[in-house]
Amino acid sequence: MAYALEGIKVLDFAWVGVGPITTKYLADNGAEVIRVESAAKLDVLRLGPPWKDGQPGINRSQFYASYNTSKKGITLNLGKPKARELVRRLVPWADIVVESFTPKAMRGWELDYEHLREIKPDLIMLSTCLQGQTGPNALYPGFGQLMAALSGFYHISGYEDGSVCPPYGAYTDFIAPRFSAAALLAALDYRRRTGKGQYIDMAQYEAALSNLAPALIDYFATGRVLGPKGNASERYAPHGAYRCEDEEGNEQWIALAVANDAEWRAMLEVLGAKAPDDRFATHLGRLENRQALDAFVSRSVRGWRVMDLVAKLQAAGVASYRVQNCVDLHQDENLQAFDFWHWLEHKEMGPSPYEGLQHRLSRTPGELRSAAPILGQHNEEVLGGMLGLSAAEIEQLQKENVVF
Amino acid sequence: MASELLKGFRMLDLADEKGAMCGKIFADLGADVIKVEPVGGCSTRRIPPFLEDIPGEDRSLYFLAYHAGKRSVTANLESTDGRALVAELARHADFLVESFPLGYLDSIGLGYDELSRANQRLIYASITPFGDKGPAKNYKAADIVTWASGGMMYLMGEEGRPPLQMSLPQAGMHAGAEAAVASLIAHYPRQTSGLGQKIVVDMQACIVWTLMNEQAMPIFHGDFLRRSGVFVGSADARRKMVFRCADGHISILIMGGAVGAPSTIALVKWMDEKGFASDWMKTKDWMSWVPGLLMAMTQKDREEIDELEDRVEKFFLTMTKHEIYREALKRRILLAPVATVADIAADEQLEARKFFVKVDHHDTLGRSLTFPGPFARFTETPIAPPARAPRLGEHNREVYCGLLGLDLERLSRLSAEGAI
Numbered sequence: 001m002a003y004a005l006e007g008i009k010v011l012d013f014a015w016v017g018v019g020p021i022t023t024k025y026l027a028d029n030g031a032e033v034i035r036v037e038s039a040a041k042l043d044v045l046r047l048g049p050p051w052k053d054g055q056p057g058i059n060r061s062q063f064y065a066s067y068n069t070s071k072k073g074i075t076l077n078l079g080k081p082k083a084r085e086l087v088r089r090l091v092p093w094a095d096i097v098v099e100s101f102t103p104k105a106m107r108g109w110e111l112d113y114e115h116l117r118e119i120k121p122d123l124i125m126l127s128t129c130l131q132g133q134t135g136p137n138a139l140y141p142g143f144g145q146l147m148a149a150l151s152g153f154y155h156i157s158g159y160e161d162g163s164v165c166p167p168y169g170a171y172t173d174f175i176a177p178r179f180s181a182a183a184l185l186a187a188l189d190y191r192r193r194t195g196k197g198q199y200i201d202m203a204q205y206e207a208a209l210s211n212l213a214p215a216l217i218d219y220f221a222t223g224r225v226l227g228p229k230g231n232a233s234e235r236y237a238p239h240g241a242y243r244c245e246d247e248e249g250n251e252q253w254i255a256l257a258v259a260n261d262a263e264w265r266a267m268l269e270v271l272g273a274k275a276p277d278d279r280f281a282t283h284l285g286r287l288e289n290r291q292a293l294d295a296f297v298s299r300s301v302r303g304w305r306v307m308d309l310v311a312k313l314q315a316a317g318v319a320s321y322r323v324q325n326c327v328d329l330h331q332d333e334n335l336q337a338f339d340f341w342h343w344l345e346h347k348e349m350g351p352s353p354y355e356g357l358q359h360r361l362s363r364t365p366g367e368l369r370s371a372a373p374i375l376g377q378h379n380e381e382v383l384g385g386m387l388g389l390s391a392a393e394i395e396q397l398q399k400e401n402v403v404f
Numbered sequence: 405m406a407s408e409l410l411k412g413f414r415m416l417d418l419a420d421e422k423g424a425m426c427g428k429i430f431a432d433l434g435a436d437v438i439k440v441e442p443v444g445g446c447s448t449r450r451i452p453p454f455l456e457d458i459p460g461e462d463r464s465l466y467f468l469a470y471h472a473g474k475r476s477v478t479a480n481l482e483s484t485d486g487r488a489l490v491a492e493l494a495r496h497a498d499f500l501v502e503s504f505p506l507g508y509l510d511s512i513g514l515g516y517d518e519l520s521r522a523n524q525r526l527i528y529a530s531i532t533p534f535g536d537k538g539p540a541k542n543y544k545a546a547d548i549v550t551w552a553s554g555g556m557m558y559l560m561g562e563e564g565r566p567p568l569q570m571s572l573p574q575a576g577m578h579a580g581a582e583a584a585v586a587s588l589i590a591h592y593p594r595q596t597s598g599l600g601q602k603i604v605v606d607m608q609a610c611i612v613w614t615l616m617n618e619q620a621m622p623i624f625h626g627d628f629l630r631r632s633g634v635f636v637g638s639a640d641a642r643r644k645m646v647f648r649c650a651d652g653h654i655s656i657l658i659m660g661g662a663v664g665a666p667s668t669i670a671l672v673k674w675m676d677e678k679g680f681a682s683d684w685m686k687t688k689d690w691m692s693w694v695p696g697l698l699m700a701m702t703q704k705d706r707e708e709i710d711e712l713e714d715r716v717e718k719f720f721l722t723m724t725k726h727e728i729y730r731e732a733l734k735r736r737i738l739l740a741p742v743a744t745v746a747d748i749a750a751d752e753q754l755e756a757r758k759f760f761v762k763v764d765h766h767d768t769l770g771r772s773l774t775f776p777g778p779f780a781r782f783t784e785t786p787i788a789p790p791a792r793a794p795r796l797g798e799h800n801r802e803v804y805c806g807l808l809g810l811d812l813e814r815l816s817r818l819s820a821e822g823a824i
Contacts, residue, residue, distance in 0.1 A: 004589045017616075029589050044663050050617060050624040062624060063617040132781075135756035137733060141667075145645065146740035149655035154646065154742040156571035157560060164646045164653050164742055165568055165633055168559035169616030178581035179429070179779040185588035186409040186433045190785055192595060194408075198784035206759055207779040209748065210425070211577045213469035214453075219745040220760070220774035222456055226745055229571045234452040236546060241557060241566040253567055255552030319544040321553040323567050326618050326628035329555050334538030338606045353620050358609040359529075359586035362516075363601035364593050 003030020004364040008188070011087075011094040012036065012071065013078075013111075015043040017144055017173035018128050018180065018204055019100030020067040025181040026096070027070035028357060029366035034382055035068060036087070037375060039404050040077040046375070052349040058375055059348040065372035066355060069344070073373030074382045077404040078109050082397065089387055091116050095191075096184060097125045102141060103133045113199040122197040124187045128180055132203030144170020144204070151208040156215070158228030165228075172208035179207040231294075235259065237286035238267075238297045241323050244306040252306040256297075256313065256320035258286075266316035270309070273300045346371035379403055406473075407434035409785045415499035415587075416440055416490070417474060420447050421547070421573065422503035422607060423531040424470040425580025426587070430499065431473030432778065432787045438497075438803060439474045440490060442481065443822060445796045446471075455769065461796055462768045470580075472763060472775065473790030475799035478824045485823035487512055492808050494519045494526060498600075499587050501580075503531040506541050516602040527590045529583040529603040536604050545607065547573035554611020559618070562633040578610040640700045644713045646742060649720035653742035654728055658712060660693030667738040668693075671716070674735055680719040682711060761789035768795060800824055 008031035012023045015037070027033040037043055045064035052060045076083040088111075091097065097116060099106055106112040106127070113125045127133055130147050131140045148154060148171040158165045180202050191197055209216065215226040231240030236257040244252045258264050260283055268275065275281070276296060279289045286293050301309060306322045313320040322328065330341060330353075340356045354368055383389045383403065397403040410433040417427035417439045427437040439446065451466040452459075462468075477493075480486035491514060494500055500519070502509055509515050509530075516528040530536070533545030534553065548569045551557045561568040586603045594600055612619070622628045627638065634646035636657075647654050658668055668690045675681040688708075695705040720728060725741035732739045741747060754760065759777040766772065778787035804810045804824070818824045 002593070004593045006593075008592075025585055025589070047661075047663070048617060050620040052624055054625050062620040066617070066619070126780075131753050132757055135753045137753040140733065140753075141736060142738045142740065143657075145657060146655055146738060149646075149653075149742045150740040152743050152745055152748055153570065154653070154655060155744050157568060159562070159565065159568070163562065163633070165561050165631070166645060166655070167556060167570065167614075168618060168629065168636070169614070171614060173616070174578070174614035175581075178578070178585050181585045182429050182433070182581070182588055183780045183782070185585070185592065187782065187785075189588075189591065189595070190409050196784055198782055200780050200782050202780040203757070206754070206757070206777065209759075209776040210428075210779050211574060212572060212745070212748075213776050214465035215572055215745050216748065216760075216776050217469055217773050218453065218455070218465050219749055221771075223746075226571055231548065231566060231569050233548070236548075239546070239548060241548075241552065241568075243566070253552075253558075255549050255557060255567075257546030257548055259546070314540070314543045317544065319546045319549045321540070321543070321545065321549045323552040323557045324555045325558045325630075326555060326615070327622050329612055329615075329619070330622070332538075332553075332608075334534040334540045334553075334608060335606075335612065337538030337541075338535035338604075338609060340606070340609050340612070353623050355613055355619055356609075358582050358613055359603055359605045361586065361590055361601055361603055363599060364590065366589070 002364060003366060004361060006030040008032070008096065009094050010034070010096045010098065011090055013097070013099035013101070014128070015100060016045055017067065017170055018176045019098050021173065021177035022126070022128065022180040022184065023071065023098050024067055024069060025177070026184070028368060033071040034090070034378070035071045035073045035373065036076050037073060038075050038077045039375060040079060040401070052352065062352055065346060065349070065352060068372035069354060070369035071373060072378035072382060073376060074379050075376035075404055077401055078111070080400070080402045082400065082402045084109055084111060086383065086387065087111060088119055091119045091123070093386065094120065095124060095188070097123060098128070100128045102129055103127070103138045117197065122191055122195060124184065124191060124197045124200070126180060126184055126200040126202060128176065128202040128204060130203065131205050133201040144173035147172040147204055147208065151205050152212050152215070156226055156228055160228065160230045160232065162228060172204055175211055176202065176204040176207040179210065232290055233257065234287070237283065237290055238293050240294055242298050242301045244301050244304045244309060247305065250325065253323035254301060254306050254309055254320055255323050256318060258318060263318050267313060267318050270312045270316050270318070271300045342368050344368055344371040347374045347377060376403070405788055407432065407782065407785045407787045409433040409782065410435040413498045414438065414496065415501065416493055416497045418500065418502035418504070419531060419580065420503050421451065421466070421576045422533070423501050423576065423580040423583055424448055425577050426501045426529065426583040427474055428470045428472070429581060429584040431790060434785070435499070437474040438493065438799070439471055439476045439794065440493070441476055441478050441796060443478050443824065449796070462793070468773065468793050469775070471793040474794060475803060476794035476797055477800050477803045478797040480823050481512055481514070483821070483823045485818055485821065487514060489804065489808070489824065490514055491519060491522065493803070495523045496807055497523070498525060499527045499529070501529045501531070501583050501587070506532055506536055520600060525594060525598060525600045527587050527594065527600040527603065529587050529605060531579050531583055531605045531607060533607045535606040535608065547575045550575035550607045550611055553608045555615050556611050559615070559629055559631055561631040563631065567631055575607055575611055578614065579605050579607040582610050641695070643709065647717045647720050649723060649725050649728055651724045654720050654725055654739055655742055656716070656739035658716065660690045662691070664738070665690035665693070667736065670735045670737045674731065674737070675715065675719050678719065678722070680715050682715065684708070685712065763789055763792055765792045768792060797824065
């Protein structure tokens with residue numbers, strides 16, 4: 001069966017998280033994506049854990065591999081004029097160019113949009129960096145962890161006493177790519193209708209603030225600053241995570257949210273518990289007496305096996321699930337039924353675990369078409385096959401650290 | 405003027421908070437997004453907090469933010485006429501997004517199979533909390549439940565205290581944006597085949613995807629991470645990510661090696677200028693300093709890190725987060741303030757890029773509101789500030805009469821009968 005994006009060609013200079021995750025959407029759906037990397041400045045994710053067998057190596061990182069499925073990988077050291085010349089020869093092939101360096105890099109190499117559009121007038125080019133291509137902090141270096149702090153997500157993660165408990169990892173790296181992928185796909189449709197390419201400047205900072213919009217609008221309107229509020233909710237009570245019986249030495253918690261009186265009564269019945277006093281008689285009362293309510297729920301769920309409780313609560317109409325650790329996720333029957341986990345054969349790592357797609361198309365489904373490339377895996381195929389360089393020429397360029 | 409990116413395409417938005425972001429992205433991209441609400445209004449109109457804490461169907465900050473740029477019609481899906489109207493709208497639509505319990509729309513004749521018979525171009529996205537095939541496929545999920553089922557909650561919080569949510573719902577944001585991407589992926593082949601398709605978005609999977617490099621840790625390294633407050637890494641090798649300063653917190657991960665050493669050297673130099681660096685920090689070979697986050701550290705590494713983290717915090721406590729951030733930008737030190745919305749609102753970078761936009765709400769709220777601006781800058785087809793979120797059923801006449809060709813008499817009859 002044909003893939004949705006078959007025939008689309010992407011030249012991908014992006015590295016680390018946001019850019020590669022963006023082009024992964026295209027690659028997994030059939031676009032031909034050539035990632036341009038270099039040992040002269042390795043994608044830092046190639047150096048990051050987890051590593052196959054726990055042993056570091058530039059071709060052993062699942063961190064890198066997860067974001068680069070279905071792509072081809074070539075090595076060109078863009079610091080060398082000959083490498084940039086090869087890039088210029090590849091650009092006419094591409095519908096889309098993506099890059100995620102700090103803004104001055106592509107300009108310095110004369111590989112920015114103004115230069116590339118001279119070669120390919122209807123090119124669609126996306127630059128994604130932390131703070132955007134313009135402005136005083138455009139050259140801000142850093143990673144998504146810092147961006148998650150800068151764009152407000154750390155501050156709204158914590159207990160009511162103000163302690164900060166950030167989300168794991170580079171949270172905004174998983175917000176921005178959905179926006180940049182949508183941007184590219186819409187730009188493709190616009191080009192189809194009008195023949196016009198264009199340049200897209202996506203600041204990960206700005207894209208991430210979409211997820212914070214209500215709090216920003218509130219602040220501008222009233223000056224209220226949203227802070228950490230534990231697991232409190234203004235809509236649900238109880239609402240939070242409550243500890244059940246430990247299993248195999250691991251803590252087990254249930255997350256639940258009760259929206260109204262009917263759900264509250266259903267929950268009491270499942271727990272075989274009686275509300276200790278009439279503060280909990282109404283939804284408003286439960287919202288206003290949250291701490292006492294949390295203490296009551298905590299006492300009531302202790303001793304339950306978490307998935308038994310989930311099954312009973314869900315049958316009674318109460319939104320709930322286990323707070324899952326990473327091992328739980330790999331064993332999760334729902335994720336398995338959605339065909340989320342995949343083992344792919346990687347050239348150096350062998351069989352390796354990959355996350356699959358988070359959506360499924362009925363007619364033209366995407367899939368992980370291949371494991372991530374090892375560094376320079378497709379040099380011959382691309383430089384030889386597409387650009388017509390001979391094996392001797394490629395070897396010479398390798399000696400000159402151009403193909404590197 | 406709205407962006408021309410998706411000009412001429414129409415989306416029916418039947419999603420609640422699990423998918424409001426999908427239609428928001430389409431509206432930003434210039435599509436005509438029609439929000440179909442029950443007669444009593446979409447549940448998202450009732451999500452607190454409300455503007456100035458005054459409840460009202462046009463005052464939910466969530467609703468205002470994520471339905472801006474859309475039109476609103478009402479349709480009672482429990483009535484035959486209401487369902488017929490939605491089916492008719494779907495004939496005039498290119499996209500549909502919904503987040504009802506699995507199978508509900510099928511049961512009332514508005515499922516994909518039914519609607520695509522009348523409009524084979526239709527792309528129909530269903531957002532589901534647990535997918536459409538597993539044992540939990542009919543389970544209910546609030547945002548915090550998906551945060552838990554997807555694994556992010558497990559990693560947030562302190563040992564000895566409960567795992568945590570974020571103070572603003574996030575799962576629906578990811579799922580809605582994922583539905584937008586998937587819909588646009590399906591759109592591409594439709595331009596030649598003329599055929600739409602059905603999409604299922606799995607919210608749980610959307611959150612699993614945010615766990616970055618954690619997924620393969622237990623497989624390759626034999627253990628999984630646990631929540632550890634401001635620290636990251638396994639218990640015997642953990643590193644501090646967030647430090648106190650005079651007026652809040654700073655996030656910095658102090659690293660060595662090619663990636664981190666230049667920043668750490670610059671930090672130590674700055675600390676030294678103010679008398680906060682120990683002698684060993686000034687002579688340390690930071691390029692070759694890479695104490696693993698996974699492998700147990702040596703005793704020496706541990707002691708050095710403890711001292712470094714202690715001194716960095718004492719140093720930061722002498723300055724505000726703004727002072728630290730400004731100086732770090734000059735010195736190219738990899739850090740960021742733990743910013744509040746007030747910090748973001750005053751940020752010079754966003755100001756220089758004229759990010760925030762005013763959206764006129766005078767007719768509904770007697771004022772304008774300031775919104776975050778476009779998620780990306782397009783040279784040919786810029787994203788314009790949105791129109792304010794619609795009042796309930798504001799576009800009934802425009803859509804039902806203008807688009808579907810109903811006459812006014814029929815419209816008022818439908819209204820009287822409770823169909824719209």
